[in-house]
Amino acid sequence: MGIAGCPGAGKSTLAAGLVAEHPETHVLVPMDGFHLANEQLRRLGRADRKGAPDTFDVDGYVVLLERLRGADHDETVYAPRFDRRLEASIANAVAVLPQHTTVITEGNYLLHDQDGWERVRPLLDECWYVDCNYPARIVRLIARHIAHGRSATATADWVRTVDEPNARLIRTKMASADVIIRSEDGRLALPLEPDWRTPWW
Secondary structure, eight states, X not given: OEEEEOTTSSHHHHHXXXXXXXXXXXXXXXXXXXXXXXXXXXHHTOGGGTTSGGGBOHHHHHHHHHHHHHOOTTOOEEEEEEETTTTEEXXXXXXXXXXXXXXXXXXXXXXXXXXXXXXXXXXXXXXXXXXXXXXXXXXXXXXXXXXXXXXXXXXXXXXXXXXXXXXXXXXXXXXXXXXXXXXXXXBOOXXXXXXXXXXXX
């Protein structure tokens, strides 16, 4: 199951909430674990827009999703996790155990249909989109960047030149989601009715 949305929309909050409600059977495998390392981004000249579609290892992410779909019932599959404190991915940090019957993956580009990302959606049984009004989302983004050490000036510049161009791209695919969920003021409606699958906007 995928959860997509713009930066700051509340994807991680929703995904973590769903896993917390079903800790024995659900596990979270974030797309962010496939951020290219900072040294690779510098080599490619993309460090100043980390978070754009071409700053991830989409091939590696697709291979992991394929492996998860085809895993044997007694197999453990390991996945990377992105650590915001380190600004780096940690290999093998997430264990998808045989007891996990639902894998939730969340990230910006699960519905993106170009540059290799079009291979992601067919590997998901369902994909939800978390939408959020602009002011609430921007406040969350600013708070996140400052909490992780950016100055107010650097934060404003990053949100304007990196996060928001990405958000405009992400929103173009919102209507292709199975479900659209509104996230406002830091709150999400949990639990969700298990048979609620009708998009609304």
